[in-house]
Amino acid sequence: MINKDIVIIGGGPAGLAAAIGAYEAGNKNIVILERDNLLGGILNQCIHNGFGLHTFKEELTGPEYSARYVKKIKDLNIETKLETMVIDISNELIVSAISENEGMVQYQAKAVILTMGCRERxxxxxxxxxxxxxxxxxxxxxxxxxxxxxxxxxxxxxxxxxxxxxxxxxxxxxxxxxxxxxxxxxxxxxxxxxxxxxxxxxxxxxxxxxxxxxxxxxxxxxxxxxxxxxxxxxxxxxxxxxxxxxxxxxxxxxGLIPENELSRKVGVIINPKTQGPIVSESLETSIKGIFAAGNVLHVHDLVDHVSSEAYLAGKNAVKYINGLLEELKMIDILASDGVRYTVPSTLNVNNVEDLTQIRFRSSDVYKDAYVSVYFDEERILHSKKRILTPGEMETVTILKKWLIERPNLKTITVKIEKE
Amino acid sequence: MPTKELTCINCPMGCLLSVEFDETGIKKVTGNQCKRGELYAAKEVITPKRIVTSIVPVLNGVEDMVSVKTAIDIPKELIKQCVIELKNIKVEAPVEIGQVILENVCGTNVCVIATKSVERKK
CATH class of the missing domain: 3.50.50.60 (FAD/NAD(P)-binding domain)
Structure with missing residues (x-):
């Protein structure tokens, strides 16, 4: 058994960004397990351009976007295991993997980050x-x-x-x-x-x-x-x-389906709408110490969003290991009236730094409609959108000060309103 | 005056733009709901350009193909010709990301460069 603080399952864009997030949060005891013979995941075959407008402010092809992250992983000396397939995660966070070179290897992790991506219907x-x-x-x-x-x-x-x-x-x-x-x-x-x-x-x-x-x-x-x-x-x-x-x-x-066989096997609760784990504001699943990000969590349309989400998961995994993630004071986040789902599904005020983001998709096309956020019965956000379509992921930003001002808040609801 | 219809790509609205133009430039854009539509129409009607991406075979590499792109966007009407010119190219491994694969593609003075690295087969 090998002891590793953070075991990341999958070396695609989410896994790479999660590792960097964890490293930059101060924990260097990380391993990325990747079943393919190279890092970068699906980006390797996405040779068209249009990646990275948010992350790098320039337009890159998939392999170029991936290469930047891979270079950073190498520069930081983060351990990666290729051609290594994870076959099991236990409740005690023991990750079992097999590879041709090393046979069966078991890692005792303090935190596990699920970044297995998705596959096609x-x-x-x-x-x-x-x-x-x-x-x-x-x-x-x-x-x-x-x-x-x-x-x-x-x-x-x-x-x-x-x-x-x-x-x-x-x-x-x-x-x-x-x-x-x-x-x-x-x-x-x-x-x-x-x-x-x-x-x-x-x-x-x-x-x-x-x-x-x-x-x-x-x-x-x-x-x-x-x-x-x-x-x-x-x-x-x-x-x-x-x-x-x-x-x-x-x-x-x-359509794409998040690949959650491993998550299901260990008992992570899956959201039937996204086919990905239900997570908190910290991207922690229903099992303590197991985090999820990227397309395994919900299918994204932009890799930039995958990277930023996974970076956050890495950072939060370190917070968790350091005993800085709180479990109490949970607020439910509900999707209603034309909102198909939200990620996350729960929120703990004390885990939010200055702000937190809720990502969602609409269930239909809406023109000249409003995205509204309710704190219990009180409407806190009401922003007009020319168009909302299921094909484009939306984000609302919640400020911590709004949450602090309402200590008895039970439920946050995101909905689409005509006026 | 010639008119061209096009779909704005700046946001999911996808406004159907109607653009009137002559030799001197854009005369009128209608159908757009914001300023971005006008700017897009101007570029798209006068000089529509695209970055072209494709692949070329690698000799003695650990992978058989290397992905490539035009270093900057080239006129839209040259997309197919660009891909055809690339059909005659083979590149010897190792290939470095950013390496020039073909110079002056379609007489545009634009290079085609590799978008990934491919190591040499041992």
Missing amino acids: PRGALSIPGYRPSGIFSAGTAQRFVNIEGYMPGKSVVILGSGDIGLIMARRMTLEGADVKMVVEIMPYSGGLKRNIVQCLDDFSIPLKLSHTVTKIHGSTRVSGVTIAKVDDLRNPIKGTEEYVECDTLLLSV
């Missing part, structure tokens, strides 16, 4: 009729084939789902010579960033079919085409609107 989650031909890929898998391995997964492509990865792959496949026929989106709006709609679809005249879905996949050995149809308000296909589209490849960009 697969075809099986969609129940689209048809055989099981080759040519169906999740968009991220296709991205890996094209950008890391240098293989093209197909020649004529339909993309289901207009999340950012789907949009990015529409452009990428086009540039590599594929004929991207269309992007099909079941919702009446895209789940992706506006910038990606313009620069990945409009720039290449790729049609975006909103309120449409794929109702059948044709082909038995290889995809030969798909049937698409318009959907009604309840997202059911409308009879008579079916259209056959010839293609040899179907990419699925239909």
